[in-house]
Amino acid sequence: QSALTQPRSVSGSPGQSVTISCTGTSSDVGGYYFVSWYQQHPGKAPKLMIYDVNKRPSGVPDRFSGSKSGNTASLTISGLQAEDEADYYCCSYAGSYTVVFGGGTKLTVL
């Protein structure tokens, strides 16, 4: 269960869009439509933002969207706001009731 690969950091200005990638293998991201994304502010617990690749839980703004192609999943945040500055983690089902997280991406809003 190797961690999924995410860029260490991304940045964007308010109002812009940013995309965070999450690359795995055919045994995890590529093999299932079971990818979730979490937002984590400093000192806080993670918060579910996306599940099933592209579904948003109630209360999550529609500025957050997800997609997947092959072994890579992506989180796009449009209309960036200051409060979006946080760490983001992807998570994928990896078979046999196990899951694997990504290494995390720090989003900076310039």
Place this chain on the structure above:
Amino acid sequence: QVTLRESGPALVKPTQTLTLTCTFSGFSLNTRGMCVSWIRQPPGKALEWLAHIDWDDNKYYSTSLKTRLTISKDTSKNQVVLTMTNMDPVDTATYYCARIQTLRWYEFDSWGQGILVTVSS
């Protein structure tokens, strides 16, 4: 309202066994499909999944840590307990418990606040 809260020691010595308790409310582990997981995060590092337990008492562990982990539940107390043996300084981390519904193993929809455990002599 769903809440989860982790409790246990803040400091353990190398080679000791860590026991953490997750006390939850707002749902029942007697409900079909309901699960509780443990996830940890070393300071400044990424999240790492550790273990799940489901309503039917099925238990699943991270491959890399399975020999050291035991997860159990006490549904009468609304608690899930994780033990980790042979603690090492690299196990220093914030440990979170989280809820999963309907066996959606990758969808942690509610989290505890976490407990920082430091391993040091």
